[in-house]
Amino acid sequence: MAKVSITLQNTDEARSIVDAILADNPAAEVSRMPALTKIDCEGRLSVRRESVEAQLGRRYDLQELQLSLISLAGNVEEDDDSFTLAWAPAAQPANA
């Protein structure tokens, strides 16, 4: 199955996000590089708001990901509690 990925800056705040992702997604593989961290994962990957809040020690709005995000690969699914990347087909095929 194809991998999804998310790449984040190496800022203080983003480190907590990375930790939350690794805790919630057992299949995640992390590559730490100068100035950025890339996480690859088979199939799907979720960033959970509650997990990030636990790491950060404060309330967190998933929209704040804007400030740390560098790149991503995969279809995006977003609600109040989680931000998910997946390659799994979700849509209906085209109608004539």
Add this chain to the structure above:
Amino acid sequence: MTIEIKTASIQPRRHTYANVARRIGADKPASRYDESMFDLQATGAFHYRPTWAPEYDLFDAKRTAIVLEDWHVLRDPRQFYYGTYTIARSRMMEAAEKAFAYAERRGHLSGLAEGWAGVVQHYLLPLRHYEWGANMNNCSITDIGFGSAITEAAMFATMDRLGIAQVISRIGLLLDGGTGSSLTAAKTTWMTNPSWQGLRHAMEDLFVAPDWFEVFVAQNLVMDGLIYPLVYRAFDDAGQSQGGGAISPLTEFMLDWYDETSRWVDAVIAAAAKESPANAIHLSRWASTWATRVRDALQPLAQDVLGDAAGGVLDALVADLATRSRKIGLEA
């Protein structure tokens, strides 16, 4: 040329970009506004005509009757570039957020008389569609306008209108307990209520007006020039005795925005009018034609809110607009 390094200071070989130096008259340190405004847009050597408008070039000064020697004269007096723009707006929103947080925490708009809540829903909430129309018009100016000076400011105005539409929508959600029913009702009002049809008709006619500078004048000078003082001052004043003061902090954003943006609108029109009598004639004609039409369109709404005082209030606003227009070089 010598380079001396004293206490790690190195003399620059030039102070700014060559095109900026040409524009400001000398190679000297330039403002961030100047460096990121001048000559951003291509003016020639285009490769392909747009398939969506093959009679024009990709950027074409001929898409308006206004003629300018140098389109950079349409400077923004606020000197907004993206950085200063977003910082200014985020500060304005911080103040608005406080007002919303206060109201949202309480779960209602305390002191607002039930009857007046209905009036507010009638005159304010449908404006979110007016703002969406203004977004479309300023987006069109950004699309086919000429020169980076006016189009970049129009881009900021485009996003501003969306922002204001969202502020109005949030007021609706406060009024209907977060269910969205007031917004659904407001759309029906915008589409079918007789008091709003004149304005919606004018807006839709603007969507198809071919001259983008006319759209600029009609939307940003005339429509806003009448609607903003009418709704956010006159209507707001009328509501004070009915607990409408609960709404006022939530619409401060609009008043601050209008005051600030009017400086830009006036400066652009003044610069274009100053350049030639021909320009001034076009601009004046557009301003006066649209002022008549918009005033008539607003009459029923003003009547709904202000009763018999409506006519007098509208006359005063039209007179203010005429004064403002004369100041920027337009004839009545």
Add this chain to the structure above:
Amino acid sequence: MNAMPPLQKQRKLSLKERYAHLTRGLGWETTYQPMDKVFPYISYEGIKIHDWEAWEDPFRLTMDAYWKYQAEKERKLYAVIESFAQNNGHLNVTDARYINALKLFLTGVSPLEYSAHRGYAHVGRHFVGAGPRIACQMQAIDELRHAQTQIHTMSHYNKFFDGLHDPRHMHDRVWYLSVPKSFFEDACSAGPFEFLTAISFSFEYVLTNLLFVPFMSGAAYNGDMATVTFGFSAQSDEARHMTLGLEIIKFLLEQDEANVPIVQKWIDKWFWRGYRLLGLVSMMMDYMLPKRIMSWAEAWEMYFEQAGDALFEDLSRYGIRKPKYHEVASKEKHRLSHEVWSIFYNYTHAAAFHTWLPSEEEMKWLSAKYPDTFDKHYRPRFKCWSEMQAEGKRFYNGTLPQLCVTCQIPMGFTEPDDPTTICFRSTEYKGERYHFCSDGCKDIFCDEPEKYVQSWLPVHQIYQGNCGGAEVKDVLAWYHLNFGADNFDYEGSPDQKLWDEWQSQKSANPV
């Protein structure tokens, strides 16, 4: 005034529903003017949209959040730009040869950010659905951000190095800059659906990493703090743009089966045009970065071959296949950068950035990265040129090159299966012969000849007398190129002299 109907007791909205009210709920079906007059460009491309409401907003960004987060990014970015300028940060790059990558970026890429800004404003007005229109408007203002922040970031470099002083003027005239200029104008002059397929999908999703990673990582590896900071700041905008790209393509494919072949044709066209444009990046990666990140071949493998596999696997359920000629790009990956660098080595007297011969050490790296091609096909020419330079006869090509009509690059590419033969294609159209560097470019022309015959080809224009005069010097003056400063080899350039002086004085203590 009609009495307001009593508000029914309803449940509170979910965040998704609330967002819908704040965005797509704002639009309406016009009645005083017909919808097809308000939105006149929506059907001429043959794309069928049955339900605009099916559009999914992946990032629910309202304007209050936009202003807040973007302002925060801007504050951070400008603090770094200020600090960089105050501390003469330009002295910390690995070597002044690196700056030539920035010259290429500022004159070639930054103007594309502005084109994108206007192009997205066009679609942001002319798409029917309010949801996608808002996404496009946000991208339009983001691209303006990129154009302006790049100008501000590079401003300090312009004060100290050559070739950065007149980017717009050069972008619109200089021969190699018509490559990016025509690329983007091709997209902007197309209809709204093709524009989004070309830029949001092909450029911002499929190929983006091949532009951004080389330039931004190149900056990081070579001590260019200002560009790195800009790059990271812009990247979070890019995440939103990438998502729009994937969303739009799925939306088009899901709306009607008839859209599939049209979209496939655009994917093919824009893959190839984008790939040819990235030839400039390939040479930047392999030849212009004193400290290299990876080879072009490695980047192509990672960011197109592998990443593309996953993407096109996902899209295959719609009937979309990988772009035509992708296998040609893979065949070319061991040759591209060397051929492009050689073209520029030929014409450095007419370019606004310097070129130079790779050092022995650099050729060792190139050998290792390109074991099948470098020593066999390219080292010999560098050896020959090096000998000429040692004799004081540094080679500059005295005639103007033939340009491919579609991509406008000089025709220096070789046959996919034969690196010793120039790849040369042609066709006749209305009594004229047109020339192409590849099957990919020829196919693009043949599909829309009326478009490409309009091309403003720099070499043709010079010969027609439209570029300042009959002598090279006249043309260069017309380009606003500072003769003897912007052009010629890095060896002996003012940039090099000054760099050496600055570096030697860094820790010198003159008596």
